[in-house]
Amino acid sequence: MGTIPPHHFETQDGTRVVLRSASLDDAPALVDCCKAIWLTSEFFVTQADEFDLTEKRARKWIRKHRDSSGSLMLLAEVDNTLVGLLNFQCGGRRRVSHQGTFSIAVHAEFQGMGIGSVMLQTLVDWGLSNPTIEKLSLSVFATNCRAIKLYRRFGFVEEGRRIKDVKLGPGRYVDDIVMARFVCQDDN
Numbered sequence: 001m002g003t004i005p006p007h008h009f010e011t012q013d014g015t016r017v018v019l020r021s022a023s024l025d026d027a028p029a030l031v032d033c034c035k036a037i038w039l040t041s042e043f044f045v046t047q048a049d050e051f052d053l054t055e056k057r058a059r060k061w062i063r064k065h066r067d068s069s070g071s072l073m074l075l076a077e078v079d080n081t082l083v084g085l086l087n088f089q090c091g092g093r094r095r096v097s098h099q100g101t102f103s104i105a106v107h108a109e110f111q112g113m114g115i116g117s118v119m120l121q122t123l124v125d126w127g128l129s130n131p132t133i134e135k136l137s138l139s140v141f142a143t144n145c146r147a148i149k150l151y152r153r154f155g156f157v158e159e160g161r162r163i164k165d166v167k168l169g170p171g172r173y174v175d176d177i178v179m180a181r182f183v184c185q186d187d188n
């Protein structure tokens with residue numbers, strides 16, 4: 001796994017946050033954290049009755065990141081409780097191993113405190129310092145204005161739009177936007 005040394009910071013209201021790489025011991029907490037975030041956010045594809053992340057799968061997920069130098073799983077912790085995660089994974093074949101996709105999520109109670117920004121900055125810095133990684137990508141619901149604004153602030157640009165990619169219900173669709181930013185030294 002690409003790892004980072006633990007990073008401690010305080011939000012504006014004085015909340016102490018630890019940002020660190022995931023370890024296998026985090027599996028149970030990761031399940032709880034993902035459940036709490038995904039099931040309360042309207043911006044993920046997974047719905048409550050489809051949530052299938054078990055402790056065993058979480059361990060596998062963490063291990064998959066741990067075993068690849070082109071992957072990174074960051075966890076944000078407040079008072080020893082996970083409140084956010086960012087996971088990046090590069091392509092599995094040589095021709096796509098220079099780039100990868102990530103997703104990011106912060107528990108609703110801790111949003112708007114700067115935790116997402118610190119996680120994203122950490123990913124960008126890690127990408128810039130990792131010679132094998134050249135490009136970071138993501139996809140985001142076109143209606144997720146807060147997230148899109150955050151990505152733009154960190155230099156991500158829209159590369160494409162998958163029309164009606166998500167179906168919320170009968171006749172209710174959302175476009176999915178693909179965004180990316182290069183992190184190779186030549187482009188920065």
Ligand SMILES: CC(C)(COP(=O)(O)OP(=O)(O)OC[C@H]1O[C@@H](n2cnc3c(N)ncnc32)[C@H](O)[C@@H]1OP(=O)(O)O)[C@@H](O)C(=O)NCCC(=O)NCCS
Nearest residue numbers: 041043104105106111112113114115116117140146147150
């Ligand atoms: C998108 C997300 C990861 C951002 O994380 P965050 O910790 O809230 O981000 P930050 O606190 O660094 O704030 C980013 C911006 O969003 C704004 N913001 C975030 N949460 C907010 C809230 N609850 N109310 C109002 N503004 C908010 C911040 O003010 C900030 O704006 P700025 O760029 O003008 O300063 C987080 O909101 C989230 O997890 N959302 C639900 C899941 C999701 O949409 N994930 C992305 C899927 S592609």
